[in-house]
Amino acid sequence: MTHGNARVWHATAGLVARYADGSLAEPDAWSLEKHLESCPGCAALVSRAVRGTAAGAVLDEVREAVLGAAPAGAARSVAAPAPALSRLARLLWAAGPAVRGAWLPAVLLVAVGAMVLGYGGGVPGARALLLAIAPVVPVAGVALSYGPHADPLYEVVAASPAGGLRLALTRTAAVLAVSLPLLTLTGLLLPASGTPAAAAWLLPGLALTLGTLALASFVGCRTAAGATAGGWLCAVGAPVPGAPGGEITTRLAEQLSRCFDGAGAQGAWAAAAVLSTALLMARRPAYDHLLRR
Template sequence: MTHGKARVWHASDDLVVRYADGSLPEPDAWSLETHLEGCAGCATRVSAAVRDMETGLVLAEVREAVLGAAPAREALAKAPVPARVLPRLARLLWAAGPAVRGAWLPAVLLVAVGAMALGYGGGVPGARALLLAIAPVMPVMGVVLSYGPHADPLYEVAAATPAGGLRLALTRTAAVLAVSLPLLTLTGLLLPASGAPAAAAWLLPGLALTLATLTLASFIGHRTAAGITAGGWLCAVLAPVPAATAGEATARLADQLSRCLDGAGAQGAWAAAAALSAALLTARRPAYDRLIRR
């Protein structure tokens, strides 16, 4: 450092260069930074030296990128509505999860179209019963394909964000339910009843099975939990079918579905199961804050 009168000193050229390239020892760097707070001349020299270094070039590029983003944001704000909607739509699709963006949605559409084809094109009288047997499983499968390391390549990144964990799982579950519930219920309304329960009778069971899957997933993982809930449902409703003849299979299925879905008692039990699952899921929320490996 060069010293002047009245004990005023300024940073030497060597000191400035060593500070700019990061080779100056920490105690000397602290001393220089304290000096720069009150010396405009040395601060100007240090700034010029830093700008000439590689770090300064990187900072300049970052500054230009930030400043260049402002006109882009202004242009987007002044753009037509479709141009402004597309980024929001992309964010919504990401939040909806891999299921709605992937193969699960075509599978739901295939179930709906297949039921209509069997009911009207194939003349199958029990098409609604078949739909009601499969419908509660579809949201469960959507949940499995929406959340977890097996389904989402960005799972670890998403789970580490403030919006991750159970909040993200519920957001993606809501997207799955928003697609499957109205689509499959409308399909059931369009099909002949043929002794099967009402088209909307599967809604509470579907919700209960979905919440039960999310709750079990906090213990054993999503795929195992879905296998238990979906498999249990299918075993319960399809149990009488293998023993029936070909002509009686759909009638047996409709009768079994009526026992599982029809009446205030059955619907009340499903409502209680959904409420209990929701309460347990709330209690298990901390488990979703940890990375689920299965």
């Protein structure tokens, strides 16, 4: 590697040759691949080197087969994609199921269902029901966004510099960007009826999401999400079964007030979020390996 200054370096011919023939050490290969994302010159150099190997011939055959099977317009798009479309495609891929698939309609269904209960069904505790479910919605989004069950190319992506915790955090941010404003706005539109403020769930939801990511480094995303979401629902719903039929939502609202209202409760959630973040950073190397669950 040659260095123009302390921050900028470019690949040498020897480094590129070792990368192309597969003899470059794995950490150096990852570093080079990360550099290629932002250096067109080095990317072109590596591309030419790889094309001269046996792998290059195979890649050319695959490319020709794909272009031959695609319509003419699609072939031109593959050969020379528009920069804006290329960036949009990378963004959608990085966001994962947070903006595609069944997860987004499910979040919309929760919001619309709460509105139907509050105004169409005349349920006075519709906001309480929404606030009880809202903190686990981003947790479910995380479980559906990262792991071998969520991405058919997970093994390939997880081994790349753009994979691991970086990709998990990118998809988590997309999940939060969708669910937090949508569910909070829905809560604002619903009658209060003695429940906590519509935004009171935001810090608990963030803490549960970060806790899920930290726990996932030990047991996998789906198991971690099940543990955190199940724990929350059990905690908030524990007093409800003993309530008289007409007071279920009232009892739920009281329990939510204990969990959400006041500086003490919110401070505890903030501390939980900080501790979960610290544990997640300490467990970051676990995301460099494949999460099997």
